[in-house]
Amino acid sequence: MNGVQRFSRTALPAMPWKNGGGTTQEIASWPQGAGLDSFGWRVSIATIAAAGPFSVFAGVDRSIMLLEGDGVRLFTHDGRIDHRLDVPQQPFAFSGDDVIDCTLLGGASNDFNVMTRRGQWRADVRVLARASTIEPAPHGVLLALRGEWRLNDEACREGAGMHWADTAQAWQAAPAHEDARLLVVRIVPA
Incomplete structure (x- = not known):
């Protein structure tokens, strides 16, 4: 994966x-x-x-x-x-x-x-409501909860998302509308 x-x-x-x-x-x-x-x-x-x-x-x-x-x-x-x-x-x-x-x-x-x-990994779970830089994490999940988002210049519609493993990369997240919400899960070593 x-x-x-x-x-x-x-x-x-x-x-x-x-x-x-x-x-x-x-x-x-x-x-x-x-x-x-x-x-x-x-x-x-x-x-x-x-x-x-x-x-x-x-x-x-x-x-x-x-x-x-x-x-x-x-x-x-x-x-x-x-x-x-x-x-x-x-x-x-x-x-x-x-x-x-x-x-x-x-x-x-x-x-x-x-x-x-516990002792191996910990998760930072939050919901974004505005344009943000998401710090790199070796593992994680992004899910568009409401509205459409641009994630590193890729469109991500409501109900869709991305997950990754062994790929630490930063994300530029920008909502298409002010009521858009993005779920961010960063999983890092404990």
Whole structure:
């Protein structure tokens, strides 16, 4: 998976969860072909359609962000975490070691997820609303959340994006309209 790869949300295959509570569309993982117990990092979009527990990923740092829908309440039974994920485009970070339960705040929602193996990788997840220079990172993902963007002179329409591995490059990101939003994930060594 070296170099920059383009993707579209509509073309990503959806894999059902074991518990039947939703589906996942994997955007990218590294190293390529790594399973859920051996990835260094993984980026995906999940549809949460039913209440239930989140999978535990020991030794993994996670970040989740609401894309569309009513959202969910994430909580631990000991009260350490109680978070309403109901505002789109605001990342929420937590440990994959935590036993987290989830209840729907309405209908199904779509969420963006980043998982990085603690001690190996860390992710910087943010949403851009204006023209910016994105600092180089050896791995990462860009996704046009709203509107069209110019990314190093290439057009990137809403719902499309790019991911890369082992290719540290800076990006010049410019929105076509002032209400455009771009999701930026920079994955760097821990």
